[in-house]
Amino acid sequence: MARWRPRMLTQRTRHHLLQKLFWNRIGAALVTQIIRYERMFDVVVRNYSLIGETNGERWLLSILDPDPLAFDIGFHDGSSTRAMLRQRPTARVIGFDPSHFAARCYGSAFATDDRVSLERVALSDSTGQLNFYDYDNMCNSLAPRKEVMAAPELYTVPVTTVDAYCASHSISQVNFMKVDAEGFDLHVLEGSSQLLSSQGVDIVVFEFASGWAASKRYLWEAVEFFAPLPYTLFHLFDGFVCPLRYDVRIDSSCTLSAMYVGISDRRLDRGDIAIRHFAF
Secondary structure (H helix, E strand, O other): OOOOOOOOOHHHHHHHHHHHHOOOOOHHHHHHHHHHHHHHHHHHHOOOOOOOOOOOHHHOOOOOOOOOOEEOOOOOOHHHHHHHHHHOOOOOEEEOOOOOOHHHHHHHHHOOOOEEEEEEEOOOOOOOEEEEEEOOOOOOOOOOOOOOOOOOEEEEEEEEHHHHHHHHOOOOOEEEEEEEEOOHHHHHHHOHHHHHHHHOOEEEEEEOOOOOHHHHOHHHHHHHHHOOOOEEEEEEOOOOOEOOOOOOOHHOOOOOOOOEEEHHHHHHOOOOOOOOOOOO
C-alpha cells in the first residue's frame, strides 16, 4: 500500500503565508527584532565591523615590528596613531590628511612629538589638486557623501600618491599602512602599486565602508588589484585573519562594512600571523 505523504506547499503558497504572518503590526515588530539580531550577528561574529577596539585593528598593531615606520592615511583626530604608539612606543608615524580638523588635532596632540608628522595632502592614484568635502566629521573625503545630511565646506587640496611621496622622501619600506580615505581607499592603493609590487609594505589595512559607494568603487576591484601582487588579501578578525573568499553578497559597503588586510608574501613567510579558514 502506497504511503501517504502530505502535499508540499508551493512556493507561491509559502510566500503568501509568510507575507500574511509578517505584513501586519505585530509581525512587523517581530521583523524589526529579527533584523536587529541579524545585524548584531554580522557585526560581532562575522566581523563586518568598524569598531576598532573589537574588530582586530588593535590586535593587528601588536604584530608589527618593534620599531615600525607606519603611514596613517586618513589621520583625522589621530586616534589610530595614538593606538600605534601605545603598542609600539618607538614607532615613526607619518599621517596624511588635508582637513582643517586633522591639522587642529595634530597641533594640539602631536606637534611636539618627534615620532609623528602630518602631511597636509590627500592621497589618490594621481597627483594634482582636487575638491575636498569637509563635513567636520569622520566622513571628510575627496568624494561627496550622499548619506551625510550636513552641507560640507568645500576647498581645494593638493593630491599626491604613496609612490610619489615615497620616491621624493627616499622611502623604500613601510612596515604598516592604514588606509581610511572615506571611499578613496582603492585610489590610494592604486597609487601605491609600485611600492606594493616590490613588497614595500609589510601589512596594509583598508576600510571598506559607505564611502566606497560615494566614489563608485567595489570590493571586487580591490580583489582584482591585489591578485597579481605578492600579497594575500584577508578579512580582519580580532586575533587572527581569514583569507578573503570573494562573494558578490559581501560587496555592500553600506551594510557589510569591514576591515581588509593585505599581507606581503615576505611578511607571511615569518609564520607568526594567526590565520583561520572560516567560511562565514
